[in-house]
Amino acid sequence: MSAYETIIGLEVHVQLNTKTKIFCSCATSFGEEPNKNICPTCLGLPGALPVLNREVVKKAISFGTAINAKINQNSVFARKNYFYPDLPKAYQISQFEIPIVGRGEIEIEIEGKKKTIGVTRAHMEEDAGKNIHESQYSKVDLNRACTPLLEIVSEPDMRSSDEAIAYLKKLHSIVRFLGISDANMQEGSFRCDANVSIRPKGDSNLYTRVEIKNLNSFKFIQKAIEYEVERQIEAWEDGKYETKVVQETRLFDTAKGTTRSMRGKEEAADYRYFPDPDLLPVFIDEELMDQGSKIPEMPDEKRARYVKEFGIKESDAKVLTSELEMALYFENMLTLGASAKGAVTWLTTELLGRLKGENNLQNCGIKSETLATLVKRIDESKISGKSAKEILDVLVQNHGGDVDSLIDSMGLAQVNDEGAILTAIDAVISANADKVAEYKSGKEKLLGFFVGQVMKNSKGANPARVNELLKEKLK
Structure with a gap:
């Protein structure tokens, strides 16, 4: 692997901890009965119009402030078109050309060395629902549909799985300290897509990248990246890189520790982005900018x-x-x-x-x-x-x-009574006159013996005070 360089960029989806969804008043609580927290708006029914949740904007501003990013006072929502059973509208409301958070940076540390990872953008969007596959049936739970997300896209600045994990842990820490998300990975509140490619060291070109989708454990993210790097290097050295490494979305099999093909990777044109006609452009007034930019200690x-x-x-x-x-x-x-x-x-x-x-x-x-x-x-x-x-x-x-x-x-109270400690010391000195003489002749290591005897006889005396009083007595 020393002959190759790994190129890693990460897309992290952070579920914002608002009480209600991004475009409607349905609750965002986790673990509810399937399809309980839904309404005509998050189902995309005809005539139901979205209304932007102000708290989502505020939390996005807070994140941008924390990573020293440019906050775009004007941003636009777009429709991202694709068809999944867990997306009733057949499009996702997201941001494309003008996101709320522009360029920023996150500093990581690996083995005492600091490195800055660029953040390309962070944009607001709605989450999709959840598909549940059981035996011969597939079920859809739409409680999560329209839950507010902040998608944070990094630059391809990471060169190892260790750097990727350091970045993710730092990002996880930032959103938790900000209080904008519980970032619970088990519940899907903090999940990652990893874009991985390789190139020979010294080569400045960027080659085919593979996206590993929906990783929600630091351990599995690291294993998935390491497997994918190994797979791509093997293909390169076998002369089969162009046929085996294609631009696609892959899934990580946690049981086997391998990645497998899921689908071809879409480009922006495939999503047919266009400004959402149901939502006005977002304008951040001074009051909201001020509220969002007041962040706690990072x-x-x-x-x-x-x-x-x-x-x-x-x-x-x-x-x-x-x-x-x-x-x-x-x-x-x-x-x-x-x-x-x-x-x-x-x-x-x-x-x-x-x-x-x-x-x-x-x-x-x-x-x-x-x-x-x-x-x-x-x-x-x-x-x-x-x-x-x-x-x-x-x-x-x-x-x-x-x-x-x-x-x-438990009878562990320490004896600090000076009179009781002195009584114990006198008894030990009287019983060990020969060792007292040796101590006074220069064998100061015997102090440990006297301390041990006093502690044994006094049952819980303060050892520091025993040391002090013994030294005074033995003079």
Whole structure:
């Protein structure tokens, strides 16, 4: 593969989280009874006219602002004509020549190296319904028809599947932090079409590209791209590139790990785009532009602030800003009084290290308030780090619980009473006069022995305070 260069461009469909559809008042809720959320407008019945949802425009502006893109104050909806059972109108309302979001960029990082990926455009459109194929029958659920989408088209700037995944994860993070989509890949709210081609290294030409359709898992996207690259290289080296690699749409078989032909790839002319006569051109007034351009703190900004404000490591800041839920969890711990250093350690290392498989931060049952309390009890020297780990094990096992109750029931409260610790120290010194003499003669490593004995006899003494008092006594 070192003799070839991979060219990858991605088209990502993001379902916007408006309460109603893009051109009608039907609900956009997921998992409803089939064909419940439909009306004459989203079914394309004669006489029913579309009316643009203002919130869709606002969310599109927010995305454009986040990627430093040009926002077109004037944009136009077009009809994209094609025939599918899940598209009752036999055309999709989309944008073609003048999209709402123009050129922008997204910065990714691979192995410490940063790279800028160009975004060609992002345009508003309606989703189609869903075909369900069962045995000898095919069913159509039109609940999803007319759901608002933002289609984000990248430049063919990615050169490996790793770069493609880094771009997708960054894009996923951006729309989640903006709050414009739940980007749930399992529910189809964030899905990707990958355009893949190859060329010999040093060659500047662009060769036949293949589109891999409807990928909704980072794992499968990476596998699909890697398989397709391997397939195209093999065809090139066998001298069969022109016959085996044709411009087409392919599907990825997740069970076999291979791509297969679905249909010939359409060009823009095949869709017969023309301005939709039922919709006026979109004009963004100053009020709407102002509303949409006021965006929250983005992942990169948040990461930089964490490093500067809390003095945490860059690598830890990356983990904390990798997901919106993680960042909110961390920030709430700080609001509740946990130290930044303790919050980072006990969230990113201790808690995440214990969550395996499907047990993640969202469903583990341990609230940020609970973990903040655990960190505060350590900071207050009420429990030791070792005891805190025992408590966290129970919290993970029980999917939550009360920290203070567990400290009491497990007998893990740390002894900070100076008088009690000094009594234990005196007893150990009296019982080990020979070792005291050795320590005073220069064998300072024996301090560990004395600490261990005091801890054993005092049952839960604060080890830091034991160290301090022992050193004073042994002088």
